[in-house]
Amino acid sequence: MIPTTPSVSGTLPGPRSSELLAAQRELLYPGTGDHGYPMVAARKSGWMVQDVDGNVFVDLASASASVPLGAGREDLAAAAAEMLVRYGNEDSHALFHELIVPLAQRLLAITPDSLTRVDIALNGTEAVEIALKLMRRATGRQHVLAFYGSYHGESTMTATLGAEQNEISAGLRTLSTGFLHAPYPHPYRSPFGPPRSGGTGDATVDFIRDQLLFHAVHPGEIAGVVIEPVAGSGGVLRPPDAFWRALVELCQEYDWLLCLDEVKTGFGRTGEMFAADLWGLQPDMMCLGKAMGGGVMPIGAVLGSERAMGGYDDVPTGSTWAWLPASCAAALASLDVFEKEGVLDNVKALHAVSSEMLMPLKERFPQVGDVRVQGCFVAIELVTDPVSRARAPKLQERLALACLTRGVMADSSTASLNLQPSLVMDPAALRSALALVVDALEETLS
Numbered sequence: 001m002i003p004t005t006p007s008v009s010g011t012l013p014g015p016r017s018s019e020l021l022a023a024q025r026e027l028l029y030p031g032t033g034d035h036g037y038p039m040v041a042a043r044k045s046g047w048m049v050q051d052v053d054g055n056v057f058v059d060l061a062s063a064s065a066s067v068p069l070g071a072g073r074e075d076l077a078a079a080a081a082e083m084l085v086r087y088g089n090e091d092s093h094a095l096f097h098e099l100i101v102p103l104a105q106r107l108l109a110i111t112p113d114s115l116t117r118v119d120i121a122l123n124g125t126e127a128v129e130i131a132l133k134l135m136r137r138a139t140g141r142q143h144v145l146a147f148y149g150s151y152h153g154e155s156t157m158t159a160t161l162g163a164e165q166n167e168i169s170a171g172l173r174t175l176s177t178g179f180l181h182a183p184y185p186h187p188y189r190s191p192f193g194p195p196r197s198g199g200t201g202d203a204t205v206d207f208i209r210d211q212l213l214f215h216a217v218h219p220g221e222i223a224g225v226v227i228e229p230v231a232g233s234g235g236v237l238r239p240p241d242a243f244w245r246a247l248v249e250l251c252q253e254y255d256w257l258l259c260l261d262e263v264k265t266g267f268g269r270t271g272e273m274f275a276a277d278l279w280g281l282q283p284d285m286m287c288l289g290k291a292m293g294g295g296v297m298p299i300g301a302v303l304g305s306e307r308a309m310g311g312y313d314d315v316p317t318g319s320t321w322a323w324l325p326a327s328c329a330a331a332l333a334s335l336d337v338f339e340k341e342g343v344l345d346n347v348k349a350l351h352a353v354s355s356e357m358l359m360p361l362k363e364r365f366p367q368v369g370d371v372r373v374q375g376c377f378v379a380i381e382l383v384t385d386p387v388s389r390a391r392a393p394k395l396q397e398r399l400a401l402a403c404l405t406r407g408v409m410a411d412s413s414t415a416s417l418n419l420q421p422s423l424v425m426d427p428a429a430l431r432s433a434l435a436l437v438v439d440a441l442e443e444t445l446s
């Protein structure tokens with residue numbers, strides 16, 4: 001058992017972690033070996049992590065929001081293990097198994113009614129790759145509109161689609177063409193002022209209409225839009241309601257497909273089962289991954305309307321390990337947990353705790369430019385000063401380290417310091433962990 005209170009002794013990394021990290025640095029590609037927390041994990045349980053030196057951390061990162069219901073849950077792992085023994089690892093495209101239909105049915109039952117078809121995927125990146133292929137095939141159009149500050153994966157295609165940070169696709173961007181971008185619709189960093197009178201009601205969609213569709217690409221050549229309904233790695237950005245009204249109108253006018261990337265937002269993270277439900281969106285496509293496997297197995301999916309995914313069969317999709325029987329079992333078992341354990345009610349309670357404890361920080365510290373809370377999705381955006389709003393990534397790194405030395409794991413690989421607690425975390429435990437974050441902030445900004 002891991003203790004439920006964080007405790008870190010001495011500096012990080014501890015001696016055993018230092019040894020392993022040094023060996024790792026010699027062997028791994030530096031882009032992997034030089035990132036990550038300065039410690040090596042020994043075990044995880046619930047929302048706690050213990051490292052190989054015995055230090056104990058509260059996990060507010062949840063493995064980039066891919067462990068929704070607590071780490072290594074025995075009920076989910078047992079469901080997966082049963083199928084591993086029964087089937088081993090099998091290519092679900094070639095040898096169908098009994099869990100495919102129930103999982104597809106369950107997914108279609110809980111997602112927007114516009115979605116009627118499912119394709120199977122190994123993870124979020126693959127789901128988005130598949131969606132891009134299908135959007136182009138379904139419409140016969142090559143271009144896809146996406147948003148700066150979004151994240152859709154690390155493959156060459158999805159990194160170019162995402163345009164999150166320069167370094168993600170340095171040297172690679174021009175190798176994948178066919179994407180155009182608008183700034184992600186969020187008031188804190190929008191380069192646009194308020195929507196102009198006589199426009200669509202949303203400044204981002206005005207920009208798409210007035211500029212991109214006039215100067216860049218003919219609307220009839222665009223297959224559709226891929227967007228995270230709440231941008232996750234970009235810093236928990238929730239678009240204004242008017243944006244969705246104007247975007248849906250735009251899609252309808254030009255017959256574009258609207259594809260929601262719910263790889264990070266899906267399965268309760270934002271307080272609704274899917275972020276689409278925050279606005280009642282009826283997308284043509286939806287990509288899923290991360291939390292879908294309950295934090296014990298990898299799995300992803302693409303869902304689509306008949307138009308998007310029903311009328312052709314000549315696009316090969318997926319890969320060998322997609323929808324392993326064990327992954328399907330874990331996904332089905334985690335959907336049972338959502339149904340039986342009031343998970344979304346707990347997310348609302350956690351939302352209230354985060355809002356109460358973190359929102360006042362904007363008033364207290366000029367370098368806290370913005371705090372955003374959406375369910376179990378939280379971002380603290382640091383800036384050099386509130387007027388210029390210049391990003392402060394070094395300050396963010398120092399804050400993340402100050403959190404870690406207090407025993408709190410935050411996600412700093414993102415555009416803001418993101419906190420993504422387990423959806424089943426005890427609200428009192430979140431309160432204690434956030435008190436440590438506030439303490440870390442006081443030290444970092446003083």
Ligand SMILES: Cc1ncc(COP(=O)(O)O)c(C=O)c1O
Pocket residue numbers: 064123124125126128151152153154228232233261262263264265289290
């Ligand atoms: C919104 C979004 N889409 C796609 C992906 C890619 O998913 P994966 O890394 O699980 O393949 C991610 C990963 O963080 C994501 O956040």
